[in-house]
Amino acid sequence: MAQISWLADVLRGAGVEVVEEGDWLNRGATSGGGAFEPIGVLWHHTAGSTTSPDNPHPSLEICINGRSDLPGPLCQALVDYNGVFHLISANRANHAGASGGSGPIPAGDGNTLMVGWEIDYNGVDQEMSQAQYDASIAATAAVIRQLGTDASYVRGHRETSTTGKIDPYAIDLDAMRADVAAALGA
Ligand SMILES: [Zn+2]
Structure with a gap:
């Protein structure tokens, strides 16, 4: 099972503020015995x-x-209102469920295929804060660079979900991917 123990350094290198939450390096989801071999990043809101x-x-x-x-x-990290990344797991986490396939992300075990950000906003009458968006773009680009893929491997949960998830609410995911691509090119 792969471990993304590089996550803290990679995010700090991108100028993202990081809090390492307890034993995040060894915390992981063990149920199901699934692997963790991420190729992309999945955005969520916490609701x-x-x-x-x-x-x-x-x-x-x-x-x-x-x-x-x-x-x-x-999730691997929670993104707080002020744009701080709280690192929760360097290992497999229960955020994605099954992937129905979206862009280059195949159908299969979403928790194997993707690193997940839970962006903490209610998603009913509250949208993502600007600080959350800016930090999430910077962090996502840094992780994608580390994984060696590209901005098309960044998806929203509502794109990969097979169970009707609506998150992340109030985000244009094509515009988000364009912003990640711009950050990768910078
Ligand atoms: Zn979700």
């Missing part, structure tokens, strides 16, 4: 409580520990 500058990451604990119906970790 948790409304975030703000003073309450930037209310979904952090659930992303680390999981829910009654889904064991954690639920």
Whole structure:
């Protein structure tokens, strides 16, 4: 099983603020025995409580520990309201479920194929903050460069989901990919 132990250094190298949450290097989803061989990055929103500058990451604990119906970790990193990346797992995480195939991402086990960001906003009457968007673009480009693929390997959960997921809410994913491509070219 691959491990993306380089994640903290790669994100800091891209100018992204990072918090390493506990034993993130050894935390991982073991259920199902699946592999972790990522080729792309998947964007999500948490659909948790409304975030703000003073309450930037209310979904952090659930992303680390999981829910009654889904064991954690639920992503490789949570992106808080202020654009800080909280590293939760360098290993396989339960964020993607099955991939139906999207762009160059094949159908299959999404948790094997993709690194997941849970961007913490409610997705009902709240959109991604500018700080979250800017940090997510910078981090995604840095990870894609490390993986050796390209911006087409960045998807939204609503593109790969086989169960009708709507996240990330209020993001034009083609524009997002263009911004990642521009960051890769810079
Ligand atoms: Zn999702």
